[in-house]
């Protein structure tokens with residue numbers, strides 16, 4: 001029997017609710033009745049510790065997946081970059097809508113561009129990926145932890161706690177805060193996080209009705225690029241808080257994927273870029289990961305996971 005109301009599970013942050021409401025409106029335009037269920041996740045509760053120190057997987061999705069497994073909700077809307085490489089077996093990503101701008105964005109207090117920030121400028125981010133890549137570009141910058149929701153982070157730079165902060169352009173665009181962006185960071189300087197800018201709609205595999213109802217939201221091109229990026233993450237056995245970056249683009253029938261693994265201090269940066277036919281997106285992600293591992297990515301990631309010093313460049 002058709003469900004009278006579709007229940008969407010979402011974190012309670014402004015950005016997460018914007019994303020959930022966007023999906024809600026798409027479904028309502030198709031004639032469905034929809035309601036949003038706010039669910040607090042571990043990542044929302046622990047705000048005074050860098051996520052890399054919290055450990056664990058799915059800090060922003062676990063509690064929402066548990067609600068799916070208990071049939072309390074019908075679908076979940078996630079930011080893809082927060083979705084771990086493995087999902088609980090009964091669940092899957094049924095749709096990945098069209099990607100927003102995947103780039104990182106610089107918001108600086110005095111509207112200074114990255115290259116013009118004073119030496120030693122204090123930059124706010126809790127992303128090891130952003131920190132490592134920006135240190136590779138400007139080793140004189142000083143990074144400090146920045147947690148909290150988008151509005152909290154923007155307030156902290158406006159109040160002068162930081163000279164600049166780094167955020168995903170996608171989140172700022174969705175919230176209508178594009179005018180706060182000082183500079184879009186080129187992917188040469190800061191390759192995005194895997195899945196950045198993309199949303200993922202998760203539901204129960206066996207729930208045929210919901211899978212059919214949300215299928216229209218899937219964007220095949222975005223699903224293809226995210227598939228390649230996530231295959232890279234899976235083979236590297238990476239989590240969400242690691243200095244791993246991956247970004248895939250399409251040109252005609254071909255997909256290009258670049259992957260990066262860096263030491264926390266940005267002094268060593270492994271890069272690999274390969275192309276393949278679109279139909280081989282997953283294999284491409286695995287291949288790029290294998291190449292990075294062959295260049296020493298496992299040594300770098302082992303040092304990161306052990307919380308130790310990164311291996312000196314060229315360590316056998």
Ligand SMILES: NCc1[nH]cc(CCC(=O)O)c1CC(=O)O
Nearest residue numbers: 079081167168170171196197198
């Ligand atoms: N947990 C952080 C997070 N997860 C998703 C986004 C941005 C939106 C997206 O990447 O789709 C953000 C904020 C940021 O990185 O600035």
